[in-house]
Amino acid sequence: MRLKLKIQYKLALIFCLPALVLIGVGEIIGYFCGYHLLRNTILVSAILFAFLLPIAFISGGILVKSIKKLQRAMEEIAQGNLDCPIDIKSGDEMEQLADSFNDMIATIKEGRGQIAGRSAPLNKPIPGRYQKILKTSAKATLNVLEDLVKAKDDLELSQQSFHSIVEKSADAIFIVDRNGFVRYVNPAAETIFERKKEDFIDDPFGMPLNHDRTEIGIFRLKGGRGTGEMTVTETTWLGEKADLVTIHDITERKSAEEKLIKLDQLKTDFVSTVSHELRTPLTIMGEYASIISDEIPGKLNPEQREYLSIIEGNIDRLSGIIEDLLDISRIEAEKVVLKREFVDLASIINDVVTQFKPKADEKQIELKTVFPLSLPPLYIDGNRIRQVFTNLIGNAIKFTQRNGKITAEAADKEKEFECRVTDTGIGIAPENLDKVFKRFEQFDRTEGSGAKGTGLGLAITEALIQLHRGRIWVESELNKGSKFIFTLPKYSPATLFQEHVMNSVKEAATIGSATTLFNISLIDPNQLNGEFLQGRLKPTLKDMEGLLGKSLRGKGDIVLGDVDGLIHFLVNCDKENALRVESRLRQKLSDYLVSQGLAEKVKLHFGRATYPEDGSSAEELMKKARPEVYASKA
Amino acid sequence: MTKKKILVVEDEAELTGAIQIRLEQAGYEVLIAYDGQEALEKARTENPDLIVLDLMLPKIDGYKVCRMLKFDEKYKKIPVVMLTARAQEKDENLGYEVGADAFITKPFKYQVLLAKIAELLGESVFKSL
Numbered sequence: 001m002r003l004k005l006k007i008q009y010k011l012a013l014i015f016c017l018p019a020l021v022l023i024g025v026g027e028i029i030g031y032f033c034g035y036h037l038l039r040n041t042i043l044v045s046a047i048l049f050a051f052l053l054p055i056a057f058i059s060g061g062i063l064v065k066s067i068k069k070l071q072r073a074m075e076e077i078a079q080g081n082l083d084c085p086i087d088i089k090s091g092d093e094m095e096q097l098a099d100s101f102n103d104m105i106a107t108i109k110e111g112r113g114q115i116a117g118r119s120a121p122l123n124k125p126i127p128g129r130y131q132k133i134l135k136t137s138a139k140a141t142l143n144v145l146e147d148l149v150k151a152k153d154d155l156e157l158s159q160q161s162f163h164s165i166v167e168k169s170a171d172a173i174f175i176v177d178r179n180g181f182v183r184y185v186n187p188a189a190e191t192i193f194e195r196k197k198e199d200f201i202d203d204p205f206g207m208p209l210n211h212d213r214t215e216i217g218i219f220r221l222k223g224g225r226g227t228g229e230m231t232v233t234e235t236t237w238l239g240e241k242a243d244l245v246t247i248h249d250i251t252e253r254k255s256a257e258e259k260l261i262k263l264d265q266l267k268t269d270f271v272s273t274v275s276h277e278l279r280t281p282l283t284i285m286g287e288y289a290s291i292i293s294d295e296i297p298g299k300l301n302p303e304q305r306e307y308l309s310i311i312e313g314n315i316d317r318l319s320g321i322i323e324d325l326l327d328i329s330r331i332e333a334e335k336v337v338l339k340r341e342f343v344d345l346a347s348i349i350n351d352v353v354t355q356f357k358p359k360a361d362e363k364q365i366e367l368k369t370v371f372p373l374s375l376p377p378l379y380i381d382g383n384r385i386r387q388v389f390t391n392l393i394g395n396a397i398k399f400t401q402r403n404g405k406i407t408a409e410a411a412d413k414e415k416e417f418e419c420r421v422t423d424t425g426i427g428i429a430p431e432n433l434d435k436v437f438k439r440f441e442q443f444d445r446t447e448g449s450g451a452k453g454t455g456l457g458l459a460i461t462e463a464l465i466q467l468h469r470g471r472i473w474v475e476s477e478l479n480k481g482s483k484f485i486f487t488l489p490k491y492s493p494a495t496l497f498q499e500h501v502m503n504s505v506k507e508a509a510t511i512g513s514a515t516t517l518f519n520i521s522l523i524d525p526n527q528l529n530g531e532f533l534q535g536r537l538k539p540t541l542k543d544m545e546g547l548l549g550k551s552l553r554g555k556g557d558i559v560l561g562d563v564d565g566l567i568h569f570l571v572n573c574d575k576e577n578a579l580r581v582e583s584r585l586r587q588k589l590s591d592y593l594v595s596q597g598l599a600e601k602v603k604l605h606f607g608r609a610t611y612p613e614d615g616s617s618a619e620e621l622m623k624k625a626r627p628e629v630y631a632s633k634a
Numbered sequence: 635m636t637k638k639k640i641l642v643v644e645d646e647a648e649l650t651g652a653i654q655i656r657l658e659q660a661g662y663e664v665l666i667a668y669d670g671q672e673a674l675e676k677a678r679t680e681n682p683d684l685i686v687l688d689l690m691l692p693k694i695d696g697y698k699v700c701r702m703l704k705f706d707e708k709y710k711k712i713p714v715v716m717l718t719a720r721a722q723e724k725d726e727n728l729g730y731e732v733g734a735d736a737f738i739t740k741p742f743k744y745q746v747l748l749a750k751i752a753e754l755l756g757e758s759v760f761k762s763l
Contacts, residue, residue: 272719279719279741280740283649284646286741287653296655
């Protein structure tokens, strides 16, 4: 509206101004020409204005109308409506302007139309073959979607399983990446180490990770200390190689172990201290008593001699009791180890019988022995079996009256040896038979012969026989006599050795380690030195055994040499270490042979087989380690 | 014939007394040391013909004394009889390692000791009994 008026006013002014100027000029000229045009001027002006003003307004209005048309059209276009052609047919610049605008609109419309045109086909129906493809693709997509959903469910399930296994595990579980940084810890780790997850994650694990079971110290946040058993295995974490570390808290077990070790040490110390402390005064007493008895400080009168003899007798008795007590405590503390060797049983029995002959003669008891002509050597602890016979024969003499009979026998019974000590003594009542081997039990204490027992003799005897893996029992009838029988299992070198190897293999299998069987033999390459070698073979082998024992020192097992001149031993090592062990031992033994001047005369031969690489059973190992020997034995 | 000198090393004075009586009876001259250090000193100054050495000694123990003597050119020829408590295998093994010539377990009968001494000194065994 304003626009319209502004233009029209402007136009009016443009029209009227020149008119005014003309009138003014006319007036001035008239004045000079003597015309009084004032009345006429006003009239003329009024007429002029009366005509000009409307003309100005109308032409202005026509122009404004065109402009308004344009403006409306623009508004329409602004709204998005392109279908309003601008209709101006004034035949002048306005029409030109309108035409330009119309052209512009048409261009825009065309553009839009093109776009519209492109989408038109979608509204057409789809041909059959495309329909089929669409259907199949749709189905396939659906399947994929179903699989995805199922996979998502499975993932959730496995996450739950993972959660229930790892998150609930009582052992600490860590994932450590290749650079040694912790990527994951489970709640148990937080508990065991008394630290929060955040303290672990992204920090270095801090310990070397080797793939063996290791014991590590657990340092808890609040200062406590524990022990853990750490196992490391390879795994992947988020697509990359990592280590899975499991730590099992063995603090309690460790402390129990330590207590056990301490207790064991205490037992050993107790036994050795007590033994020393008890024996020393006894030894001193015994020594001085015998010095006096031998009349070194001066002669003794008969009474002195008699009383001294009583003193000495009781010193011996006390010694015997202390020895028995110490023996039984050592056996109970499992501190007694048998020293097995191949011994002649007959000679042991004979020795003991000879020792007791005087006592037997005193009571006029017949003491005799019965054994086969040739008794094979037994693999036993000679001293301990001697102790057994001493106890049994001693008891027999104690509990047999005058003119009685005692027999000591040994028999070869195929799988084992059987020994018997029979007497015609007072016998044992049936109700006491099962108490006979119990500690401190004594029945019908003898009159007369002085030394009463401690009640430990048979208990010790039983323990010793059991250590030998034998059995002992008694048959007896009151007033008729008693028969003590015990067995000693046979150990041929082969059986013994096989047992050792089997145990070693079993142990290795259980704990998952390796063990190696070595055989060493001395071979006489020239067969010339037969005689010479015979004599020196056994002691040489024994020395070598000793050397080996010191070199291996507990890590392995030494088993006695065979009669063929073999030393077998087992070492708890794998194949790689076995090679090292062999070369080291070869050196040591060669040096020894050189020192003995035997280097030229014999050749050292090593055989070796490792479990599990070379064989999975004792037989296989034994075959591999020394083929010729075992083949011939088979 | 000069008497052979025997050095007895044992920390129980009463026991050494008894041993001394027996050894002197048998015709030996007896020297006594009550600990390892004294033993080494006496060995150096007195030059004994044989040493009877107890294992449990104060200051320096029997094994060390034996080793020191046996590894010394001047004294390694002197025979050493070791007195051990109950024959424990490890005691003996260790003893042999340090060079002992003989072992006698305590308690012992004096005859056994005398016989061993005579044997090591290359004398007739029967003389001593």
